[in-house]
Amino acid sequence: MYQISSEQIDYMLAQITLQGISDEGLRDSILDHVCCLIENSQEPIDDFEHCFESYLKKFYQKNLEEIEVEAHLLINFKNYYQMKKFMLLSGIAGAGILAIGNIFKFMHWPGTAILILLGILLLSMVFIPLLFFIKLKENPVGTQKWLLSLGTLLAISFCFSVLFKIMHWPYANMLGNISVFGTILVFVPIYLVNSFKTKDQQTNALITVILIVAAAGMLYSLMATRLSHSLQEAPWMVLHQNEQSSQQFKAYSSQIFGSDSSQNGKQKMAQFNLLNKQTEALKNYLFQRIVKSNENYQLEVLKDCNPNDLVTSVLLPSDQSQVKALEEFEQALNQIYGNKEKDVKWAKRELFGMRNSDIFMLLNDIEKEAILHLLKDK
Amino acid sequence: MFVEVKIKTMLYSSELIKGTLRTIILKLLCDQQKMYGYEITQTVKDLTQGRIQLTEGALYPTLHAMESEGLLTTEVEYIGKRVRKYYSVSKQGKAKAGEKINEFAEFMETMRVLLNLDLGTLKVQ
Numbered sequence: 066m067y068q069i070s071s072e073q074i075d076y077m078l079a080q081i082t083l084q085g086i087s088d089e090g091l092r093d094s095i096l097d098h099v100c101c102l103i104e105n106s107q108e109p110i111d112d113f114e115h116c117f118e119s120y121l122k123k124f125y126q127k128n129l130e131e132i133e134v135e136a137h138l139l140i141n142f143k144n145y146y147q148m149k150k151f152m153l154l155s156g157i158a159g160a161g162i163l164a165i166g167n168i169f170k171f172m173h174w175p176g177t178a179i180l181i182l183l184g185i186l187l188l189s190m191v192f193i194p195l196l197f198f199i200k201l202k203e204n205p206v207g208t209q210k211w212l213l214s215l216g217t218l219l220a221i222s223f224c225f226s227v228l229f230k231i232m233h234w235p236y237a238n239m240l241g242n243i244s245v246f247g248t249i250l251v252f253v254p255i256y257l258v259n260s261f262k263t264k265d266q267q268t269n270a271l272i273t274v275i276l277i278v279a280a281a282g283m284l285y286s287l288m289a290t291r292l293s294h295s296l297q298e299a300p301w302m303v304l305h306q307n308e309q310s311s312q313q314f315k316a317y318s319s320q321i322f323g324s325d326s327s328q329n330g331k332q333k334m335a336q337f338n339l340l341n342k343q344t345e346a347l348k349n350y351l352f353q354r355i356v357k358s359n360e361n362y363q364l365e366v367l368k369d370c371n372p373n374d375l376v377t378s379v380l381l382p383s384d385q386s387q388v389k390a391l392e393e394f395e396q397a398l399n400q401i402y403g404n405k406e407k408d409v410k411w412a413k414r415e416l417f418g419m420r421n422s423d424i425f426m427l428l429n430d431i432e433k434e435a436i437l438h439l440l441k442d443k
Numbered sequence: 444m445f446v447e448v449k450i451k452t453m454l455y456s457s458e459l460i461k462g463t464l465r466t467i468i469l470k471l472l473c474d475q476q477k478m479y480g481y482e483i484t485q486t487v488k489d490l491t492q493g494r495i496q497l498t499e500g501a502l503y504p505t506l507h508a509m510e511s512e513g514l515l516t517t518e519v520e521y522i523g524k525r526v527r528k529y530y531s532v533s534k535q536g537k538a539k540a541g542e543k544i545n546e547f548a549e550f551m552e553t554m555r556v557l558l559n560l561d562l563g564t565l566k567v568q
């Protein structure tokens with residue numbers, strides 16, 4: 066039987082400690098086990114250190130530290146493996162549902178909103194918090210614990226900002242800016258300082274930071290993307306034509322109504338004038354809400370607005386002055402159609418969710434149709 | 444888990460015996476009063492004629508966890524500069540051992556029926 070000296074015990078103990086075993090009980094157990102293996106070795110031992118290393122290697126797969134990590138997990142986190150499995154499943158499900166939701170969105174299939182909502186909620190409310198708790202149980206020290214908490218909050222905040230944005234809920238941009246600027250200005254510097262303390266982590270940390278900054282940069286580039294100038298101009302050119310022909314049509318119609326001095330002609334002239342007044346008033350009202358000023362309707366001023374902004378942003382059911390303007394417009398239409406024809410309430414419904422440039426053309430078309438109705442008898 | 448079981452030259456997946464390590468430890472310690480880590484691995488090896496070899500990477504974390512759960516008690520013995528830790532089963536551990544062995548026996552019986560195995564000849568009927 067091989068006799069192990071006191072110096073060799075010290076050497077082995079130091080090596081075991083150096084390889085990541087800090088728990089005294091585990092260290093003693095491993096040391097005793099290796100000693101037993103060496104003492105009971107059937108082969109002669111010429112190189113003690115080599116023999117010790119070869120026995121110790123049989124204890125682990127990657128490094129000796131994994132024994133302590135495993136012991137720690139078994140003691141502190143009984144359901145660690147189930148939680149880890151659940152975390153991975155929720156992550157895969159969340160990302161998968163989100164991806165399917167996006168395919169649905171591209172294809173304009175129904176159910177898009179619920180899929181995207183479910184995907185983002187799974188990622189932000191299940192996957193990220195579980196990842197946080199699992200990482201927390203792996204015993205991060207000092208700053209790492211703060212970094213982990215901050216990273217989790219920023220990630221959840223980013224998920225919510227995306228959700229709020231696609232759902233058109235308020236504070237989406239604020240949340241997005243907080244999470245992106247929080248990541249770049251607070252998280253990244255602390256992460257870099259923390260990672261550069263350990264030589265092994267430097268390259269990985271740099272790569273992670275480059276990826277984060279690049280992703281944030283690309284995200285903001287995407288958000289800042291506008292339509293090309295000619296494409297942006299196009300809706301206004303169409304509106305310009307529409308507006309011109311509408312005004313010409315109204316001028317000719319006015320002449321026709323004016324030439325009829327009968328009672329019926331006078332009544333139609335009055336109805337025409339009222340409709341014209343209410344249409345222009347409604348256009349004026351919408352214009353003022355869009356450009357946020359008290360100026361009267363001018364196409365040139367409207368050209369500076371983004372044609373893709375939705376009118377829903379200025380038309381709200383709770384807005385009493387908007388309801389009044391629409392009601393007056395409807396009354397003018399009702400007088401012409403005599404409440405018999407199609408219910409003009411559709412106008413109110415269709416005005417919601419239209420593009421800025423289209424809403425004025427729709428109003429012109431509704432007006433034109435009503436004038437044609439008046440001209441029927443002529 | 445780094446449970447590795449070698450039966451002759453065949454290496455079985457850790458999934459197959461996942462959860463039986465505690466049963467093995469509890470049963471051995473109930474029979475042998477007190478044992479230390481190396482002794483446990485050697486006893487398992489001898490009893491199974493080398494067909495089951497417990498790895499240290501699985502054994503020590505499990506022993507550590509069982510001690511912290513109160514299933515095992517420990518006492519130390521100094522051999523020169525090194526410390527040997529002896530494990531024995533606590534009262535709670537003894538009750539758990541019975542529970543675990545019964546559960547495993549029932550599981551084996553269920554598997555025998557399920558897979559239609561004749562355990563005497565180990566042939567699929």
